[in-house]
Amino acid sequence: MNEQFPSALLERAVGEFAKLPGVGRKTAMRLVLHLLRQEPETVEAFANAITTLKREAKFCKVCHNISDTETCRICSNPQRDASTVCVVENIRDVMAVEATQQYRGLYHVLGGVISPIDGIGPGDLQIDSLVERVKAGGINEVILALSTTMEGDTTNFYIYRKLEPLGVKLSVIARGIAVGDELEYADEVTLGRSIVNRTPFSGVI
């Protein structure tokens, strides 16, 4: 569409929305016109939510997860097992692990994985602070829960080399056939690993 905006204000708003990832100009137009039809308070609430988040959100000084306070809800919860730390890439991964309700330890958010192609080196990630955390003591196990990609594997190995001398127990999340998947559609590498890393069976899984 060769755009002839009837309003410069509209053009600016559409331009801002179109900067969001995965939002094209047509979608941006639809979203902006939707907001334009809402009550002024609704639009204010929308804009306010994002600016307040940007202005006031902190990153937990312990695990670097997003937080409303200096130390996040998880790190400051005495019910959690502070001797176990799960290393994840980002905030969404913390939420994904939390959603399983299978983990009661703490986290460490790296902020990404080592990816030379994207110009992300170890220094851009919260790896040094992880090493410091382990050195400070009290941590028995570090669980690596990064993406099962080449970048994730590289990062796992880098962290392994850093933490191994410290004598902390290191583990990596299980790789195998996803629950609900059929064997014939699984890729060979995954299926191979699931056989090599088979677990004892005692009637229930």
Place this chain on the structure above:
Amino acid sequence: MNEQFPSALLERAVGEFAKLPGVGRKTAMRLVLHLLRQEPETVEAFANAITTLKREAKFCKVCHNISDTETCRICSNPQRDASTVCVVENIRDVMAVEATQQYRGLYHVLGGVISPIDGIGPGDLQIDSLVERVKAGGINEVILALSTTMEGDTTNFYIYRKLEPLGVKLSVIARGIAVGDELEYADEVTLGRSIVNRTPFSGVI
């Protein structure tokens, strides 16, 4: 995902984004985290664009198109043919027709079409103001450019009944085979109409 938000501010921002049409909670999360990674000024500019639009955008008192001024750019342009009015459903349709660069007249934005199932009657649309505009004189032709749906046809007919006594020339945009389409895939109704409403051919289309 059984969401355990690590931050109430994050939860609020994601909730606001998830209210947008076609944006689910996962997409909302992705958009919010994207904005959170931007510079504070970028986020302010984003929020400011939409609140300024809502606060300052006007609707043209002549054609009801969105405008930064009392009368929109199109209606106040002396180069445009003020004797022709194209009736469209919404602002996006004005932009779509403008993008064709085939039309030099003015517009009239109805704000929708008659749709009893959605509770939209003629009184909810800018139909009375269209009748007033025609009664005021100076308009030779009204072009109906609504969706080719049952609701669009109903609205076309309603407007026809209102304007017909006023002796203004009424026309409707051509319905036929879309440019680039193959005949065998066209539906019967469209193909039938395109034959009935065939146009004289003089070497070029």
